[in-house]
Amino acid sequence: MGGGLGLNRFIRENVHEMLIDCFDILLFSTICVFVLLKLLPLYFVHKARRGIKAKWSTSPKDVVILHTTPRGVLTPCISPFALKLETYLRMAKIPYKFDGEFPFGKKAKTPWITLNGKHIADSQLIIETLNKYEKFEVKLGNYNETERAYGRATRIMIDEHMYWGGVVWRFSYCDQKVLKAMYKPLFKKYNWIMREFLWRGVVSKMRGLAWAQGTGRHSYEEIVSTMNESTFALSKILGNKKFILGDLPSEDDAAIFGLLAQALYSSPGAPFHDAFDKCPNLVEYTNRMKELYWPDWDDNLAKP
Incomplete structure (x- = not known):
């Protein structure tokens, strides 16, 4: 007691x-x-x-x-x-x-x-x-200043909405197993403990950047809506043209292709894929750019 x-x-x-x-x-x-x-x-x-x-x-x-x-x-x-x-x-x-x-x-x-x-x-x-480097003599397209300004504004719109919306979706809503498989080559040389540690750091950093930029502060529905509207706008801008400004490619096509390719080929299960179903010209455009400038696409992919 x-x-x-x-x-x-x-x-x-x-x-x-x-x-x-x-x-x-x-x-x-x-x-x-x-x-x-x-x-x-x-x-x-x-x-x-x-x-x-x-x-x-x-x-x-x-x-x-x-x-x-x-x-x-x-x-x-x-x-x-x-x-x-x-x-x-x-x-x-x-x-x-x-x-x-x-x-x-x-x-x-x-x-x-x-x-x-x-x-x-x-x-x-x-x-x-x-x-501007004279040795390379870069000549992409034959467009005037107004047309190039049009291309620049289009590129910035896609950079602002499609990229940051994609970042938020990838690092906040995408299936983490799928996402880790996509980024596996980045951490291949590290042991499993460091891979997990570094991966958490990447996720935290990307979410923080999206929050600081502003897109990360919006709701899931608001982000998807903004990305869809920008996709529809890009589709209208492209219309029936071969490239974003006309029949000849410009440097802005490289930027737009870079983002569209990520959205179409490297974002499995993304909600904004529904918008591309309504914009077949964007899918055709992306495939056309890939065939023209990446005939060795598959040869440059890492093994899963």
């Missing part, structure tokens, strides 16, 4: 301190995980920079080195902007080499390129730089 009372008294007197200790341990563990998630990307960026300097400080003259993620399972490039850039290089007949070892450059973005020892990031800035 006395022993039982003594135990109860001990528990009453010490339970508060035990709870505080448990809370402290939990708080410390949470902070450690949070800091680790923040520091890991910086570590890999730093590691990539060291590797870049060592390997690409001297590159073949007048040959673009395209740096991005390893080849994808459903599309040659996991990123729509990498697919945009590689398609542009093919359209412009610019000699290039593919590098899937160092996907992120000095701006921590993918894709990026090395040209004659100079590193350039951001797909659109890269295209604008290469357009």
Whole structure:
């Protein structure tokens, strides 16, 4: 009897301190995980920079080195902007080499390129730089300034709505098993513990970016509606034309193809596929671009 009372008294007197200790341990563990998630990307960026300097400080003259993620399972490039850039290089007949070892450059973005020892990031800035490079003599289309402005506005609309809507769907609503299989090549070289850790970091980062951009704040229904309306608008703009501006391809076709290809070929189960059923001209356009500039599409896919 006395022993039982003594135990109860001990528990009453010490339970508060035990709870505080448990809370402290939990708080410390949470902070450690949070800091680790923040520091890991910086570590890999730093590691990539060291590797870049060592390997690409001297590159073949007048040959673009395209740096991005390893080849994808459903599309040659996991990123729509990498697919945009590689398609542009093919359209412009610019000699290039593919590098899937160092996907992120000095701006921590993918894709990026090395040209004659100079590193350039951001797909659109890269295209604008290469357009001015006299050695390549890029000639895509013969459109006036008004027509090109029309193409630019169309591209920005698709970038804003289709890309960010796709990001939210992929990382918040898509079946995670399907999504992990799509991104498997990105983490292939790591062990299963690191793969899981890095994967959680990628999901968290992409959701955070979508929230900061604004699309991630909308409801599922609002996002799907916006993507569908933009798809219908793009279909109207394309009409019966072979390319977005007419009978000749322009650099904006590379960007639009990059996003449409991801939506059609690399988004299994996506709700916006219903919109494409009502826009057969967009499906035909995407398939046409693929046949014209990616005859080796299947050869550039990673094995599942």
